[in-house]
Amino acid sequence: MPDQLTDAELLDLTVRVPEHVVHRAFVAETVVLNLQTGRYHGLNPSAGRMLAVLESEGRIRTAADTIAEEYEQPLELIERDLAKLCRQLLERRLIEFTGGTPG
Amino acid sequence: MSATALPVRRAAFGVALELEGIDVPSLDAGVRAPAAAEPRTRVRRVAAREIAARWADARPERARELRGRDGRLLLSVDADPVQGYLMRTPRDGRFLVPPDGLEVLCAPLARAARSWTDLLVGQLLPLVATLRGLEVLHASAVALDRGALLFTAPAGAGKTSAALRLVLEGARLLADDAVAIDAHGDRLLAHPGAGALAVRREEQRRLRRGERARLGGARRSAGKTRYDVSTAGGPVPVAAMFMLGRTDSTRPIVRRLDPVDPFRLLAGTFNLSVRTPERLRRQLDLCARLADEVPVLSLDVPPTVDAGTLAACVREWATERRS
Secondary structure, three states, X not given: OHHHOOHHHHHOXXXXXXXXXXXXXXXXXXXXXXXXXXXXXXXXXXXXXXXXXXXXXXXXXXXXXXXXXXXOOOHHHHHHHHHHHHHHHHHOOOOEEOOOOOO | OOOXXXXXXXXXXXXEEEEEOOOOOXXXXXXXXXXXXXOOEEEEEOOHHHHHHHHOOOOOEEEEEEEOOOOOEEEEEEEEOOOEEEEEEOOOEEEEEOOOOOEEEEEEOHHHOOHHHHHHHHHHHHHHHHHOOXXXXXXXXXXXXXXXXXXXXOOOOOHHHHHHHHHHOOOEEEEOOEEEEEEEOOEEEEEOOOOEEEEOHHHHHHOOHHHHHHHOOEEEEOOEEEEEOOEOOOOEEEEEXXXXXXXXXXXXXXXXXXXXXXHHHHHOEOOXXXXXXXXXXXXXXXXXXXXXXXOEEEEEEOOOOOHHHHHHHHHHHXXXXXX
Protein backbone atom coordinates (compact mmCIF):
# COMPACT_ATOMS: atom_id res chain seq x y z
CA MET A 1 0.00 0.00 0.00
CA PRO A 2 1.39 3.45 -0.87
CA ASP A 3 0.97 4.85 2.64
CA GLN A 4 3.14 2.01 4.01
CA LEU A 5 5.98 2.85 1.65
CA THR A 6 8.73 5.33 2.41
CA ASP A 7 9.34 8.06 -0.16
CA ALA A 8 12.54 6.28 -1.20
CA GLU A 9 10.67 3.01 -1.80
CA LEU A 10 7.89 4.79 -3.65
CA LEU A 11 10.33 6.60 -5.94
CA ASP A 12 11.74 3.27 -7.13
CA LEU A 13 8.35 2.12 -8.37
CA THR A 14 6.76 2.55 -11.78
CA VAL A 15 3.31 3.95 -12.37
CA ARG A 16 0.97 4.51 -15.28
CA VAL A 17 -2.23 6.36 -16.01
CA PRO A 18 -4.98 3.72 -16.25
CA GLU A 19 -7.18 3.46 -19.33
CA HIS A 20 -10.16 4.78 -17.42
CA VAL A 21 -8.39 8.06 -16.69
CA VAL A 22 -7.97 10.90 -19.18
CA HIS A 23 -6.41 14.28 -18.64
CA ARG A 24 -6.37 17.50 -20.63
CA ALA A 25 -4.10 20.45 -20.00
CA PHE A 26 -5.72 23.88 -19.90
CA VAL A 27 -3.65 27.06 -19.50
CA ALA A 28 -3.86 27.32 -15.73
CA GLU A 29 -5.04 23.87 -14.79
CA THR A 30 -5.00 20.25 -15.81
CA VAL A 31 -8.32 18.47 -15.58
CA VAL A 32 -8.12 14.77 -14.78
CA LEU A 33 -11.25 12.73 -15.39
CA ASN A 34 -11.95 9.31 -13.97
CA LEU A 35 -14.26 7.77 -16.58
CA GLN A 36 -15.39 5.06 -14.16
CA THR A 37 -16.67 7.44 -11.54
CA GLY A 38 -17.36 10.46 -13.76
CA ARG A 39 -15.43 12.56 -11.27
CA TYR A 40 -13.23 15.46 -12.33
CA HIS A 41 -10.07 16.53 -10.52
CA GLY A 42 -8.11 19.73 -10.98
CA LEU A 43 -4.32 19.93 -10.87
CA ASN A 44 -2.28 23.12 -10.84
CA PRO A 45 0.15 23.54 -13.76
CA SER A 46 3.14 22.06 -11.87
CA ALA A 47 1.18 19.01 -10.78
CA GLY A 48 -0.26 18.70 -14.28
CA ARG A 49 3.25 18.70 -15.72
CA MET A 50 4.33 16.11 -13.15
CA LEU A 51 1.46 13.86 -14.22
CA ALA A 52 2.40 14.24 -17.88
CA VAL A 53 6.06 13.34 -17.12
CA LEU A 54 4.99 10.41 -14.92
CA GLU A 55 2.89 9.13 -17.79
CA SER A 56 5.77 9.29 -20.25
CA GLU A 57 8.57 8.12 -17.91
CA GLY A 58 6.77 5.53 -15.80
CA ARG A 59 9.43 5.22 -13.10
CA ILE A 60 8.83 7.88 -10.47
CA ARG A 61 12.52 8.53 -9.76
CA THR A 62 13.23 9.09 -13.46
CA ALA A 63 10.29 11.46 -13.65
CA ALA A 64 11.72 13.38 -10.68
CA ASP A 65 15.07 13.74 -12.48
CA THR A 66 13.35 15.10 -15.57
CA ILE A 67 11.21 17.56 -13.64
CA ALA A 68 14.11 18.77 -11.44
CA GLU A 69 16.09 19.52 -14.58
CA GLU A 70 13.15 21.17 -16.31
CA TYR A 71 12.26 23.41 -13.35
CA GLU A 72 15.90 23.88 -12.26
CA GLN A 73 15.01 22.90 -8.71
CA PRO A 74 16.86 20.73 -6.16
CA LEU A 75 16.21 17.05 -6.81
CA GLU A 76 15.36 16.35 -3.15
CA LEU A 77 12.62 18.96 -3.23
CA ILE A 78 11.11 17.60 -6.42
CA GLU A 79 11.29 14.01 -5.17
CA ARG A 80 9.42 15.00 -2.02
CA ASP A 81 6.73 16.91 -3.99
CA LEU A 82 6.39 14.17 -6.58
CA ALA A 83 6.07 11.45 -3.93
CA LYS A 84 3.33 13.47 -2.25
CA LEU A 85 1.50 13.97 -5.54
CA CYS A 86 1.81 10.28 -6.40
CA ARG A 87 0.25 9.31 -3.07
CA GLN A 88 -2.68 11.63 -3.76
CA LEU A 89 -3.14 10.35 -7.31
CA LEU A 90 -2.89 6.72 -6.18
CA GLU A 91 -5.46 7.32 -3.47
CA ARG A 92 -7.87 8.73 -6.08
CA ARG A 93 -7.00 5.91 -8.50
CA LEU A 94 -5.82 8.37 -11.10
CA ILE A 95 -2.54 6.48 -11.45
CA GLU A 96 -1.69 2.87 -10.65
CA PHE A 97 1.44 0.82 -10.12
CA THR A 98 2.48 -1.22 -13.11
CA GLY A 99 2.37 -4.88 -12.15
CA GLY A 100 -0.13 -4.22 -9.36
CA THR A 101 0.04 -2.71 -5.91
CA PRO A 102 3.28 -3.59 -4.07
CA GLY A 103 3.23 -5.14 -0.66
CA MET B 1 -58.62 2.53 -46.86
CA SER B 2 -57.09 4.92 -44.35
CA ALA B 3 -54.78 7.74 -45.27
CA THR B 4 -51.45 7.70 -43.46
CA ALA B 5 -49.50 10.93 -43.13
CA LEU B 6 -46.00 10.73 -44.55
CA PRO B 7 -43.19 11.25 -42.08
CA VAL B 8 -41.86 14.79 -41.96
CA ARG B 9 -38.11 15.27 -42.30
CA ARG B 10 -36.34 17.91 -40.26
CA ALA B 11 -32.88 18.58 -38.87
CA ALA B 12 -32.04 20.05 -35.48
CA PHE B 13 -29.14 19.91 -33.03
CA GLY B 14 -26.98 18.43 -35.80
CA VAL B 15 -29.24 15.38 -36.12
CA ALA B 16 -31.49 14.38 -39.03
CA LEU B 17 -34.99 13.60 -37.83
CA GLU B 18 -38.03 11.80 -39.14
CA LEU B 19 -41.21 12.84 -37.35
CA GLU B 20 -44.15 10.49 -37.64
CA GLY B 21 -47.49 12.14 -37.06
CA ILE B 22 -45.96 14.86 -34.90
CA ASP B 23 -46.23 18.53 -35.72
CA VAL B 24 -43.47 20.67 -34.22
CA PRO B 25 -43.64 24.19 -35.70
CA SER B 26 -40.39 25.23 -34.02
CA LEU B 27 -38.40 22.72 -36.07
CA ASP B 28 -37.52 24.89 -39.03
CA ALA B 29 -38.05 23.19 -42.40
CA GLY B 30 -35.21 25.27 -43.86
CA VAL B 31 -32.45 23.66 -41.78
CA ARG B 32 -30.12 21.41 -43.77
CA ALA B 33 -29.11 18.12 -42.23
CA PRO B 34 -25.31 17.69 -42.19
CA ALA B 35 -24.08 14.56 -43.95
CA ALA B 36 -22.91 13.15 -40.63
CA ALA B 37 -26.43 13.55 -39.24
CA GLU B 38 -27.63 10.34 -40.94
CA PRO B 39 -29.16 7.90 -40.15
CA ARG B 40 -32.28 9.74 -39.16
CA THR B 41 -33.61 9.57 -35.65
CA ARG B 42 -37.21 8.41 -35.80
CA VAL B 43 -39.56 10.34 -33.52
CA ARG B 44 -43.00 8.79 -33.07
CA ARG B 45 -45.99 8.73 -30.79
CA VAL B 46 -46.72 5.44 -29.11
CA ALA B 47 -49.07 4.17 -26.47
CA ALA B 48 -47.67 4.32 -22.94
CA ARG B 49 -47.87 0.52 -22.78
CA GLU B 50 -45.28 0.21 -25.57
CA ILE B 51 -42.78 2.15 -23.48
CA ALA B 52 -43.78 0.18 -20.39
CA ALA B 53 -43.17 -3.09 -22.27
CA ARG B 54 -39.71 -2.02 -23.38
CA TRP B 55 -38.86 -0.73 -19.93
CA ALA B 56 -40.06 -3.87 -18.18
CA ASP B 57 -36.61 -5.50 -18.33
CA ALA B 58 -34.71 -2.36 -17.46
CA ARG B 59 -32.56 -2.11 -14.35
CA PRO B 60 -32.59 1.64 -14.20
CA GLU B 61 -30.69 4.13 -12.15
CA ARG B 62 -32.03 7.60 -11.49
CA ALA B 63 -29.84 9.81 -13.66
CA ARG B 64 -31.49 13.15 -13.09
CA GLU B 65 -34.26 14.86 -11.21
CA LEU B 66 -35.60 18.35 -11.51
CA ARG B 67 -37.75 19.65 -8.67
CA GLY B 68 -39.69 22.84 -8.18
CA ARG B 69 -39.12 25.22 -5.30
CA ASP B 70 -41.85 23.43 -3.36
CA GLY B 71 -40.06 20.11 -3.78
CA ARG B 72 -42.48 18.75 -6.37
CA LEU B 73 -40.89 16.49 -8.96
CA LEU B 74 -41.00 18.25 -12.33
CA LEU B 75 -38.87 15.91 -14.43
CA SER B 76 -36.98 12.68 -13.95
CA VAL B 77 -34.62 10.69 -16.13
CA ASP B 78 -33.87 7.03 -15.47
CA ALA B 79 -31.01 5.38 -17.33
CA ASP B 80 -30.55 1.75 -18.30
CA PRO B 81 -27.52 0.64 -20.36
CA VAL B 82 -29.67 -1.51 -22.68
CA GLN B 83 -33.05 0.23 -22.86
CA GLY B 84 -31.76 3.79 -22.73
CA TYR B 85 -33.22 6.85 -21.07
CA LEU B 86 -36.76 7.14 -19.76
CA MET B 87 -37.81 10.75 -19.25
CA ARG B 88 -41.00 11.44 -17.30
CA THR B 89 -42.80 14.59 -16.34
CA PRO B 90 -46.13 14.73 -14.50
CA ARG B 91 -47.22 17.43 -16.95
CA ASP B 92 -46.26 15.83 -20.26
CA GLY B 93 -46.05 12.04 -19.99
CA ARG B 94 -43.27 9.56 -20.61
CA PHE B 95 -40.65 9.35 -23.31
CA LEU B 96 -38.02 6.76 -24.15
CA VAL B 97 -34.74 7.26 -26.02
CA PRO B 98 -32.58 4.17 -26.67
CA PRO B 99 -28.81 4.42 -25.99
CA ASP B 100 -27.98 4.93 -29.69
CA GLY B 101 -30.34 7.93 -29.96
CA LEU B 102 -31.91 6.58 -33.15
CA GLU B 103 -35.44 6.65 -31.85
CA VAL B 104 -37.64 8.76 -29.60
CA LEU B 105 -40.80 7.09 -28.37
CA CYS B 106 -43.32 9.63 -27.10
CA ALA B 107 -46.31 8.80 -24.94
CA PRO B 108 -47.64 12.25 -24.09
CA LEU B 109 -50.55 12.69 -21.76
CA ALA B 110 -53.79 13.70 -23.48
CA ARG B 111 -53.85 16.92 -21.51
CA ALA B 112 -50.28 17.82 -22.51
CA ALA B 113 -51.58 19.13 -25.86
CA ARG B 114 -48.77 21.31 -27.16
CA SER B 115 -46.56 21.48 -24.08
CA TRP B 116 -45.00 18.07 -24.66
CA THR B 117 -43.42 19.19 -27.93
CA ASP B 118 -41.61 21.87 -25.87
CA LEU B 119 -40.14 19.00 -23.85
CA LEU B 120 -39.27 17.25 -27.11
CA VAL B 121 -37.25 20.18 -28.46
CA GLY B 122 -35.99 21.42 -25.09
CA GLN B 123 -34.85 18.16 -23.51
CA LEU B 124 -35.32 15.07 -25.68
CA LEU B 125 -33.66 16.24 -28.89
CA PRO B 126 -30.62 17.64 -27.03
CA LEU B 127 -30.41 14.22 -25.34
CA VAL B 128 -30.57 12.56 -28.77
CA ALA B 129 -27.78 14.86 -30.01
CA THR B 130 -25.59 13.87 -27.07
CA LEU B 131 -26.24 10.18 -27.72
CA ARG B 132 -25.48 10.68 -31.41
CA GLY B 133 -22.00 12.05 -30.64
CA LEU B 134 -22.46 15.81 -30.39
CA GLU B 135 -21.84 17.84 -27.27
CA VAL B 136 -24.58 20.14 -26.06
CA LEU B 137 -24.02 23.34 -24.10
CA HIS B 138 -26.58 24.99 -21.87
CA ALA B 139 -26.52 28.21 -23.85
CA SER B 140 -28.34 30.39 -26.30
CA ALA B 141 -26.67 31.18 -29.61
CA VAL B 142 -27.04 33.38 -32.66
CA ALA B 143 -25.29 33.52 -36.00
CA LEU B 144 -23.85 36.96 -36.55
CA ASP B 145 -21.81 37.85 -39.62
CA ARG B 146 -19.49 34.90 -40.06
CA GLY B 147 -19.68 33.22 -36.70
CA ALA B 148 -21.81 31.87 -33.91
CA LEU B 149 -21.92 33.72 -30.61
CA LEU B 150 -22.78 31.58 -27.61
CA PHE B 151 -24.23 32.89 -24.34
CA THR B 152 -24.04 30.84 -21.18
CA ALA B 153 -25.52 31.96 -17.88
CA PRO B 154 -27.39 30.74 -14.87
CA ALA B 155 -31.15 30.59 -15.36
CA GLY B 156 -32.68 34.04 -15.54
CA ALA B 157 -29.39 35.87 -16.17
CA GLY B 158 -30.32 37.00 -19.68
CA LYS B 159 -29.07 34.53 -22.27
CA THR B 160 -32.43 34.35 -24.04
CA SER B 161 -32.87 38.13 -23.84
CA ALA B 162 -29.43 38.68 -25.38
CA ALA B 163 -30.24 36.29 -28.22
CA LEU B 164 -33.68 37.86 -28.68
CA ARG B 165 -32.27 41.38 -29.04
CA LEU B 166 -29.61 40.26 -31.49
CA VAL B 167 -32.24 38.41 -33.54
CA LEU B 168 -34.34 41.58 -33.66
CA GLU B 169 -31.27 43.39 -34.98
CA GLY B 170 -30.81 40.88 -37.80
CA ALA B 171 -28.84 37.97 -36.35
CA ARG B 172 -30.14 34.45 -37.05
CA LEU B 173 -31.15 32.33 -34.12
CA LEU B 174 -29.23 29.11 -33.60
CA ALA B 175 -30.75 27.98 -30.31
CA ASP B 176 -32.34 29.34 -27.20
CA ASP B 177 -31.36 27.04 -24.35
CA ALA B 178 -29.34 24.13 -25.73
CA VAL B 179 -26.69 24.41 -28.43
CA ALA B 180 -25.25 21.33 -30.10
CA ILE B 181 -21.57 21.58 -30.97
CA ASP B 182 -19.30 19.26 -32.85
CA ALA B 183 -15.82 19.39 -34.29
CA HIS B 184 -15.17 19.34 -38.03
CA GLY B 185 -11.42 19.28 -38.53
CA ASP B 186 -10.03 22.48 -37.11
CA ARG B 187 -13.43 24.09 -36.60
CA LEU B 188 -16.07 23.87 -33.91
CA LEU B 189 -19.55 24.14 -35.37
CA ALA B 190 -22.73 25.24 -33.62
CA HIS B 191 -25.85 23.60 -35.04
CA PRO B 192 -29.30 25.15 -35.24
CA GLY B 193 -31.65 23.76 -32.62
CA ALA B 194 -35.31 24.55 -32.29
CA GLY B 195 -36.54 27.84 -33.68
CA ALA B 196 -38.13 28.90 -30.43
CA LEU B 197 -37.40 31.72 -28.02
CA ALA B 198 -38.98 31.44 -24.58
CA VAL B 199 -39.21 35.04 -23.40
CA ARG B 200 -39.75 35.98 -19.75
CA ARG B 201 -42.54 38.30 -18.76
CA GLU B 202 -40.28 41.31 -18.08
CA GLU B 203 -38.60 41.04 -21.49
CA GLN B 204 -41.95 40.45 -23.17
CA ARG B 205 -43.23 43.72 -21.68
CA ARG B 206 -40.27 45.60 -23.14
CA LEU B 207 -40.97 44.33 -26.66
CA ARG B 208 -42.67 46.88 -28.89
CA ARG B 209 -45.62 45.78 -30.99
CA GLY B 210 -43.58 45.92 -34.20
CA GLU B 211 -40.86 43.77 -32.63
CA ARG B 212 -43.38 41.16 -31.54
CA ALA B 213 -44.79 41.06 -35.05
CA ARG B 214 -41.31 40.60 -36.52
CA LEU B 215 -40.59 37.66 -34.26
CA GLY B 216 -43.57 35.69 -35.54
CA GLY B 217 -46.07 33.32 -33.97
CA ALA B 218 -46.31 33.38 -30.18
CA ARG B 219 -48.04 31.43 -27.45
CA ARG B 220 -47.92 31.24 -23.67
CA SER B 221 -46.25 28.23 -22.09
CA ALA B 222 -44.92 27.64 -18.58
CA GLY B 223 -45.09 31.32 -17.67
CA LYS B 224 -43.17 32.47 -20.74
CA THR B 225 -44.09 33.67 -24.20
CA ARG B 226 -42.72 31.30 -26.79
CA TYR B 227 -41.99 32.70 -30.23
CA ASP B 228 -41.49 30.37 -33.16
CA VAL B 229 -38.71 32.03 -35.17
CA SER B 230 -36.69 30.79 -38.12
CA THR B 231 -33.17 29.60 -37.42
CA ALA B 232 -29.92 29.66 -39.35
CA GLY B 233 -30.06 27.19 -42.21
CA GLY B 234 -27.10 25.10 -41.13
CA PRO B 235 -24.13 24.84 -38.77
CA VAL B 236 -22.02 27.93 -38.12
CA PRO B 237 -18.40 28.05 -36.85
CA VAL B 238 -18.22 29.12 -33.22
CA ALA B 239 -16.74 32.64 -33.07
CA ALA B 240 -17.01 33.46 -29.36
CA MET B 241 -18.54 32.39 -26.11
CA PHE B 242 -19.89 34.90 -23.61
CA MET B 243 -20.40 33.94 -19.99
CA LEU B 244 -23.04 36.30 -18.62
CA GLY B 245 -22.87 37.45 -15.04
CA ARG B 246 -23.78 40.33 -12.77
CA THR B 247 -21.75 43.36 -11.69
CA ASP B 248 -22.25 46.27 -9.30
CA SER B 249 -20.67 48.59 -11.85
CA THR B 250 -22.92 51.03 -13.70
CA ARG B 251 -21.87 49.75 -17.13
CA PRO B 252 -21.55 46.30 -18.68
CA ILE B 253 -18.02 44.97 -18.58
CA VAL B 254 -16.67 42.69 -21.30
CA ARG B 255 -13.31 41.03 -20.75
CA ARG B 256 -11.60 38.07 -22.26
CA LEU B 257 -11.06 35.22 -19.84
CA ASP B 258 -7.45 34.18 -20.01
CA PRO B 259 -6.98 31.63 -18.67
CA VAL B 260 -10.38 30.04 -18.94
CA ASP B 261 -11.57 28.08 -15.92
CA PRO B 262 -12.20 24.59 -17.35
CA PHE B 263 -14.71 23.80 -14.63
CA ARG B 264 -16.84 26.77 -15.68
CA LEU B 265 -16.90 25.35 -19.19
CA LEU B 266 -17.75 21.88 -17.93
CA ALA B 267 -20.52 23.35 -15.79
CA GLY B 268 -22.02 24.89 -18.92
CA THR B 269 -22.65 21.55 -20.59
CA PHE B 270 -26.09 20.00 -20.94
CA ASN B 271 -27.48 16.50 -20.44
CA LEU B 272 -25.96 15.49 -17.17
CA SER B 273 -27.90 12.22 -17.51
CA VAL B 274 -25.46 10.76 -20.02
CA ARG B 275 -22.40 9.64 -18.08
CA THR B 276 -20.91 7.07 -20.44
CA PRO B 277 -17.09 7.09 -20.67
CA GLU B 278 -17.31 8.00 -24.36
CA ARG B 279 -19.48 11.01 -23.61
CA LEU B 280 -17.42 12.18 -20.64
CA ARG B 281 -14.26 12.06 -22.73
CA ARG B 282 -15.93 13.99 -25.57
CA GLN B 283 -17.26 16.57 -23.13
CA LEU B 284 -13.78 17.20 -21.73
CA ASP B 285 -12.29 17.31 -25.23
CA LEU B 286 -14.83 19.89 -26.36
CA CYS B 287 -14.16 22.09 -23.34
CA ALA B 288 -10.41 21.86 -23.98
CA ARG B 289 -10.95 22.92 -27.60
CA LEU B 290 -13.27 25.77 -26.64
CA ALA B 291 -10.67 27.08 -24.19
CA ASP B 292 -7.92 26.72 -26.78
CA GLU B 293 -9.58 27.90 -29.97
CA VAL B 294 -12.46 30.24 -29.15
CA PRO B 295 -12.40 33.59 -27.37
CA VAL B 296 -14.23 33.04 -24.09
CA LEU B 297 -15.41 36.28 -22.51
CA SER B 298 -17.17 37.31 -19.37
CA LEU B 299 -19.93 39.83 -19.92
CA ASP B 300 -20.96 41.23 -16.55
CA VAL B 301 -24.09 43.31 -16.59
CA PRO B 302 -25.54 45.60 -13.91
CA PRO B 303 -29.09 44.70 -12.88
CA THR B 304 -30.33 48.02 -14.26
CA VAL B 305 -29.06 47.38 -17.79
CA ASP B 306 -31.55 45.96 -20.27
CA ALA B 307 -30.97 43.31 -22.89
CA GLY B 308 -30.73 45.92 -25.65
CA THR B 309 -27.63 47.46 -24.05
CA LEU B 310 -26.22 44.00 -23.48
CA ALA B 311 -26.72 43.14 -27.16
CA ALA B 312 -25.08 46.44 -28.14
CA CYS B 313 -21.99 45.45 -26.09
CA VAL B 314 -21.82 42.17 -27.94
CA ARG B 315 -22.17 43.90 -31.31
CA GLU B 316 -19.47 46.40 -30.36
CA TRP B 317 -17.11 43.59 -29.41
CA ALA B 318 -17.86 41.73 -32.64
CA THR B 319 -17.29 44.88 -34.71
CA GLU B 320 -13.98 45.68 -32.99
CA ARG B 321 -12.81 42.15 -33.56
CA ARG B 322 -13.59 42.32 -37.28
CA SER B 323 -11.90 45.66 -37.86
